[in-house]
Amino acid sequence: xxxxxxxxxxxxxxxxxxxNVSFVFLVIILVIYxxxxxxxxxxxxxxMCVFAAIMFIAKxxxxxxxxxxALAIVSYLSFIFLVDLHSLPYTYYIVINKWSILTACYVLxxxxxxxxxxxxxxxxxxxxxxxxxxxxxxxxxxxxxGTANGQICFTITLVLIYQLFGKVIIERNKYKxxxxxxxxxxxxxxxxxxxxxxxxxxxxxxxxxxxxMDRFKQINDTFGHVAGNKVLIKVSEFLKAETEGxxxxxxxxxxxxxxxxVRNDGKNxxxxxxxxxxxxxxxxxxxxxxxxxxxxxxxxxVGQANSSPYDKDTNIEKLLNKADIDMYFNKCKNHRxxxxxxxxxxxxxxxxxxxxxxxxxxxxYTYVHSRYTAHYAAxxxxxxxxxxxxxxxxxxxxxxxxxxxxxxxxxxxxxxTTLTPEEYVLIKEHVSYGLNxxxxxxxxxxxxxxxxxxxxxxxGTGYPNKLSGESIPLEARILQLADSYSxxxxxxxxxxxxxxxxxxxxxxxxxxxxxxxxLVKIFENLIRNKFKAA
Numbered sequence: 001x002x003x004x005x006x007x008x009x010x011x012x013x014x015x016x017x018x019x020n021v022s023f024v025f026l027v028i029i030l031v032i033y034x035x036x037x038x039x040x041x042x043x044x045x046x047x048m049c050v051f052a053a054i055m056f057i058a059k060x061x062x063x064x065x066x067x068x069x070a071l072a073i074v075s076y077l078s079f080i081f082l083v084d085l086h087s088l089p090y091t092y093y094i095v096i097n098k099w100s101i102l103t104a105c106y107v108l109x110x111x112x113x114x115x116x117x118x119x120x121x122x123x124x125x126x127x128x129x130x131x132x133x134x135x136x137x138x139x140x141x142x143x144x145x146g147t148a149n150g151q152i153c154f155t156i157t158l159v160l161i162y163q164l165f166g167k168v169i170i171e172r173n174k175y176k177x178x179x180x181x182x183x184x185x186x187x188x189x190x191x192x193x194x195x196x197x198x199x200x201x202x203x204x205x206x207x208x209x210x211x212x213m214d215r216f217k218q219i220n221d222t223f224g225h226v227a228g229n230k231v232l233i234k235v236s237e238f239l240k241a242e243t244e245g246x247x248x249x250x251x252x253x254x255x256x257x258x259x260x261x262v263r264n265d266g267k268n269x270x271x272x273x274x275x276x277x278x279x280x281x282x283x284x285x286x287x288x289x290x291x292x293x294x295x296x297x298x299x300x301x302v303g304q305a306n307s308s309p310y311d312k313d314t315n316i317e318k319l320l321n322k323a324d325i326d327m328y329f330n331k332c333k334n335h336r337x338x339x340x341x342x343x344x345x346x347x348x349x350x351x352x353x354x355x356x357x358x359x360x361x362x363x364x365y366t367y368v369h370s371r372y373t374a375h376y377a378a379x380x381x382x383x384x385x386x387x388x389x390x391x392x393x394x395x396x397x398x399x400x401x402x403x404x405x406x407x408x409x410x411x412x413x414x415x416x417t418t419l420t421p422e423e424y425v426l427i428k429e430h431v432s433y434g435l436n437x438x439x440x441x442x443x444x445x446x447x448x449x450x451x452x453x454x455x456x457x458x459x460g461t462g463y464p465n466k467l468s469g470e471s472i473p474l475e476a477r478i479l480q481l482a483d484s485y486s487x488x489x490x491x492x493x494x495x496x497x498x499x500x501x502x503x504x505x506x507x508x509x510x511x512x513x514x515x516x517x518x519l520v521k522i523f524e525n526l527i528r529n530k531f532k533a534a
Contacts, residue, residue: 023059023108027052030101037098038086047082051075059109072109076102076119090126099123103155107162120155124148182252184229185236190259193251197261197316200247207264207271207306208316210323211239211278213256214299218364219289221414227289231298232256234287242281246271256300259320266308275304279330303327346374346396351441355403362406363413369490374398377482383522384478390446394475397450400443401479404434404451428463431455449473454480457514477516481507481523484514500527 031048038044058071079102082088088098103120110116127148131141180192188196200206213235220228239250239258247263264271279302286295303326307314346352360367378395386394405413408430412423419427434451453467453476460468488503498506504527511520 019108020059023105024056026101026105026108027055030098030105033098033101034082037088038082040086044082044086047078051078051082054078055105055109065111069110069115072106072115076106080122090123090130099151100154100158103158107159111166113159113163116159117155120159121152124151124155127151185233185252187236187240187258188249188251190251190253193249193259193261194316196249200249200261200263201307201314201316205264205266205306205308206319207262207274207304208319208323209260209262209275209278209302209304210253210320210327211235211258211260211300211302212327214301215360215364216256218360218367219296222364222368223289230289231287234289235282235298235300238282238285239278242278243274264306264308272306275302275326275330278302301327301330303330344395346399347392348396348399349441349443352396352400352438352443355406355437356399358406359403363410365490366402366405366413369486370399370402372486372490373401373479373483375482376485377479379526380478380482380519380523381475383526384474384519386474390475393444393446394450394478397447397475397479398482400434400438400447401451401454401483402430402434403437404430404432406437407433428455431464446473446475449476450479452476454483456480458516459513462514472516477519481515481519484510485523485527504528 031045031052034048035041035045054071054075058068058075062068062071083090083098099120103116106116106119127144130144180189181187182189197206197208213231216228216231219231235256236250236252236258239260243250243260243262246268249261251259251261253259260274262271262274270277279300283297283299285297287298288295303323305319305322305326307319348356356367356370359370374395375398377398378391381391381394408426412419412426415423431452431454435448438448438451450473453465453472456462456465456467456472456476457480458469458472458477460466485503485507488498488506489500490497504524507515507520508524511517
C-alpha cells in the first residue's frame, strides 16, 4: 500500500511539474543550440530569446486555445525564417536535432495532434525537396530518404506516445476523482474527508462539523427522490459558498448528512461560530425545487467539535463522536420553521402549531395539501362575503382539517394504489380522530365544524353523519370544496396530478352532488379569474 501511494505521488508530481519543467528546458536548449549553429551567437541569441518569450507566454499565460495556436504559428514561422536566413541544413545524421527538439516543444505546448505533426513533418518535406539535387551528386539519395524517414518516424512516435500517455493520465485522474468524490453532490466522499482530516490534524487544530437535514424524508416522500437529490445538491452548494475562504474540506456522510473539516487555529471567530452561522443562514435562504410550488425553507441541525493545536491526544474518532452528539443535542432543542415561505400564519394556539409539526413529520404531503386547502378556503370565504374574522377561522381550519391522519398508519396514507374496504374505513376515521385530538384546545366552533363536517356531501352521501344541503355548516361546505380542489392539484409522488383547468372541471361535475351549487359557481369564477390574471 505504501509503495502504491509513493508511486501515485510521483505520477502526480510528473503531471503537475515535470511537463512544464521539460518544456522550459527544451526551449532553453533550442535557444543555445541555434545560437551556436548559426555562428552568429549574440544576434541569434537575442532573436531566439524573443522566440522563447513567445513560447513561454503561450504556455503559461494564455488560456484561450485560438490565441495559443496563433502564437505557436508565429514562433514556428520565426524559427523557419531564422533557419532559412542562415541557410542551415535540413539534413542531419542523428534524430535528436533542432527540429526534433522544436517538435517536442510543440507537443508539450499544445493539446492537439495536428500542429505538432505539421511542425515535425515540415523538415522531412524540405529534405525530400532535395531529391532533385541528389542527381547532381550534391546529396546521397540514401541519406535524404533515410533522414527524412527518420524525422517522420520520430515525429509520429513522439506525438502518439505523448497523446496516449496524456489520455492514460486523464483517465487515471478521472477514476481517482470518482473514488474521492460523491457522484451526486460533487463534494468529497466520507473516506477521503477523514483521510484529509487526519493530515490536517497533524499540522494543527481543526473543527469538525456534522449537519443533518430536518424533514428530508418528508421532502422525498412528498416530491420524490429526484427533487430530494436536487435539495442535496443545493445544500452542498450552500455549504461550499458559506465556507468559502476557509481552509476546509466538505464531504458527504451519506443520505442527507454532510461533514465539514475546517482548519482552526483557535483565533478565527468565523470558525468558532460556524455551526451557529450555518444553521441560521440556511433558514434564511429559499430553495426552489419545483417551479409549480412555492419556494421552501430548509433547516438542518449542526454539531461542531473543536481541537486545539495544543491538544496532542485529540483524534478524529473522538472529534466525530463529539460533533455527532452535539448535532443530536441541537436537533432536539431546535425550533423548526414551517417549511413553506409564503404562508400567512394561522391563528392557532401553540399546541396547534405543535400538531402541524407532528403532521409534517408524519406525512409531508398532507402538510402541503393542508396549506393549499387553507389558502383556497380563505379565498373562497372572502368571495362569499364572510367577515374577516370568519375568513381567518376558515383559514386556520384548512391547516387542521386533516390533523386526525397523524393517528393513521403511514403505509395507508401514502399508499399509491386503491385502498381496500378495510383501509378506507380507517381513513374515514381521521375525522373522529381529529376531533379527539383538538378536543382540549378550546378552538372556535367554526374550526371544529370544518374538521367534523368537511367530508359531508351536498346530496347526503358523505360521512360521518350523512348530512345534506344547508344542514352542513357553511364553513364546512367551503372547506370541503377547497379540500377537493387542493387534493387534485398538489403534486404527489407516484400519482398523476390534474391541471388546474381539469381539476376545476372535476369540481363543476360534482356540483349539486358533492358540492354546494352556489359555492361551485363562486369558486369557478374565482379560479377562472386567477387563470386570466396569470
